[in-house]
């Protein structure tokens with residue numbers, strides 16, 4: 001069956017391990033897809049999994065190893 005244009009075509013998505021994240025924000029400039037959102041009000045990082053392409057650039061940018069790719073289950 002052919003995939004519709006609305007179906008996700010990326011195989012991986014990045015996941016944040018909150019317990020490893022110290023809020024340094026070094027990962028933010030590495031994402032050119034708008035998938036990383038810094039929430040000022042509570043100083044936390046959010047990942048927009050629908051915008052994430054699974055490119056992995058942020059994974060290498062994070063000094064605290066708080067970001068990992070995993071296969072998409074959706």
Ligand code: SF4
Nearest residue numbers: 021022024025027062
């Ligand atoms: S670079 Fe890593 S530790 Fe720093 S804010 Fe991003 S996820 Fe958190």
Ligand code: SF4
Nearest residue numbers: 031052053055056058
């Ligand atoms: S894996 Fe790529 S697209 Fe996804 S949040 Fe990281 S830098 Fe952005």
